[in-house]
Amino acid sequence: MPACLAPLGPAAWQTPAVPQAPLPKPAEVRTAYQQSLDGGQRAALLSWLSFTTTFAFVRAVTYSIRAGRGPFRNLALGGEHLHHYLWGIGLLTGVGAVVVSGEDRVRRHPLVALAYGGGLALIVDEFALLLDLKDVYWAQQGRISVDLGVGVSSLTGSLLAARPVLRWLRHNRA
DSSP states (O other): OOGGGSOOOGGGGSOOOOOOOOOOOHHHHHHHHHHHOOHHHHHHHHHHHHHHHHHHHHHHHHHHHHHTOSSOOOOEETTEEOOTHHHHHHHHHHHHHHHTTOOHHHHTOHHHHHHHHHHHHHHHTTHHHHHHSSOOTTOHHHHHHHHHHHHHHHHHHHHHHHHHHHHHHHHHOO
């Protein structure tokens, strides 16, 4: 039997090892962040990352509350449910107060960008409730598509804002 038709042994079925680039070290990411982004780009990246993280966390918490699993419960005051858009409005109010204070050193602080992204995610997550002024939060129609739409948008925005950092890492890693 010709060698090309001979039965293949187990080694022939193994895929060749593809060299994987090691993940960048935190110090490399920090250097890329500092050298490839100006102040506005840093704020945009932190805002997007905060939005994405907050949105994902809030989705997980609300689904666990709805399913009756985990340590989280609805927060109520005087028998009225406190929706998380209230906390988002509070965060954005605080960010607005800091921004109009006029001190650039304070406005450019990373916590301002993080608070902005987190506050916006808390509001956007309950946009249907604000728009309709009734609690349609768990209506089946559209809930999954809204979750996916906002989730994909937030990840896309985060990746686009991080492009200079990723580009720096690709070109400057040994």
